[in-house]
Amino acid sequence: MPRGKCRVCGREAEYWVPWANAWFCHDHFIEYYDKRVRRVWEKYFPRGHRKVLVAVSGGKDSVALLYSISKLLGDSGLYYHALFIDLGIPGYSRESLRIVEKNAGRLDIEVEVARLSDYGFTMEDVYRLVRARRIRRPVCSICGMVKRYLMNRYAYEHGYDLVLTGHNLDDMIGFTLSSIVSGRIEDLVKLKPYVEGSGNLVARGKPILFMYGVENKWYVEAVDAEIVGGQCPFRAGESSINVELRDAVLAADKKHPGLAILMARNIVDKLIPRIRAPEKKLKSCSVCGYPSSTDPCGFCRLRERVSALLSSQE
Ligand code: AMP
Ligand code: ZN
Ligand code: ZN
Numbered sequence: 001m002p003r004g005k006c007r008v009c010g011r012e013a014e015y016w017v018p019w020a021n022a023w024f025c026h027d028h029f030i031e032y033y034d035k036r037v038r039r040v041w042e043k044y045f046p047r048g049h050r051k052v053l054v055a056v057s058g059g060k061d062s063v064a065l066l067y068s069i070s071k072l073l074g075d076s077g078l079y080y081h082a083l084f085i086d087l088g089i090p091g092y093s094r095e096s097l098r099i100v101e102k103n104a105g106r107l108d109i110e111v112e113v114a115r116l117s118d119y120g121f122t123m124e125d126v127y128r129l130v131r132a133r134r135i136r137r138p139v140c141s142i143c144g145m146v147k148r149y150l151m152n153r154y155a156y157e158h159g160y161d162l163v164l165t166g167h168n169l170d171d172m173i174g175f176t177l178s179s180i181v182s183g184r185i186e187d188l189v190k191l192k193p194y195v196e197g198s199g200n201l202v203a204r205g206k207p208i209l210f211m212y213g214v215e216n217k218w219y220v221e222a223v224d225a226e227i228v229g230g231q232c233p234f235r236a237g238e239s240s241i242n243v244e245l246r247d248a249v250l251a252a253d254k255k256h257p258g259l260a261i262l263m264a265r266n267i268v269d270k271l272i273p274r275i276r277a278p279e280k281k282l283k284s285c286s287v288c289g290y291p292s293s294t295d296p297c298g299f300c301r302l303r304e305r306v307s308a309l310l311s312s313q314e
Pocket of ligand 2: 006008011025026027
């Protein structure tokens with residue numbers, strides 16, 4: 001396709017955005033992206049938060065989130081820092097932290113680090129035990145649980161009242177369809193762009209839930225941000241059903257640009273409000289005191305098991 005002119009200023013454009021049916025120059029692409037994030041913020045996030053943590057892994061999605069949301073949070077006069085979770089993945093965690101610090105430094109944002117090793121183990125220990133079949137659960141699923149736990153606990157202990165993550169549109173589509181396929185309809189409520197907190201459960205939000213993965217990639221290029229190059233060395237491949245369903249929708253989106261956004265919007269605005277999630281009474285974990293559907297919570301059970309297995313190996 002020959003390069004067009006920017007829809008806003010008429011200058012030579014750099015980005016063709018099919019779902020906007022428009023070309024944008026560098027600056028106006030950034031503006032277009034920021035406006036869409038701002039709309040999500042204004043529509044779904046209540047006012048009144050004071051201290052915000054932006055969880056940044058160093059990947060394209062959360063780095064795009066950090067750049068875009070920092071303008072908005074700064075304008076709103078909110079106190080905010082970035083959060084990096086150091087899972088103790090050899091090489092990868094250190095490199096990711098370097099990249100998060102580099103981006104945050106450019107934006108003049110402080111980085112806080114939550115360390116899994118403070119709890120006596122690392123994801124490397126978990127990985128080894130999974131490989132040795134001493135723990136039977138996929139390592140990425142354990143890692144996801146650990147990250148959610150640490151994000152919430154760190155935020156609560158340091159007085160934050162909102163945690164933001166970089167979940168994107170592509171993943172939300174894959175997650176939705178695979179939840180439908182397997183009948184886990186209540187799981188869809190996890191896709192709300194904003195979930196309020198209570199007690200020691202801190203509110204959570206996903207401001208770039210309606211942004212395509214590829215848009216986040218263009219955005220980090222446009223703002224000239226650095227992102228983590230490789231993949232997590234422990235990554236065992238995503239659940240293939242998720243990926244295939246996601247790719248099927250993204251392929252349909254190529255012929256009908258914006259289809260995935262429309263679908264996501266309807267999931268959030270029409271479908272989720274109709275789901276009557278069974279009253280899952282959250283208990284407080286008798287070990288750590290954080291909310292969980294089981295007692296002890298998943299994190300404390302993991303911690304206990306890893307520590308027992310590691311000491312039996314000594
Ligand atoms: P994932 O679970 O890898 O799909 O990541 C989802 C979101 O969680 C990312 O967009 C980040 O906001 C956040 N996240 C994942 N890993 C980390 C990490 N190591 N440190 C801080 N935030 C993270
Ligand atoms: Zn322009
Ligand atoms: Zn616990």
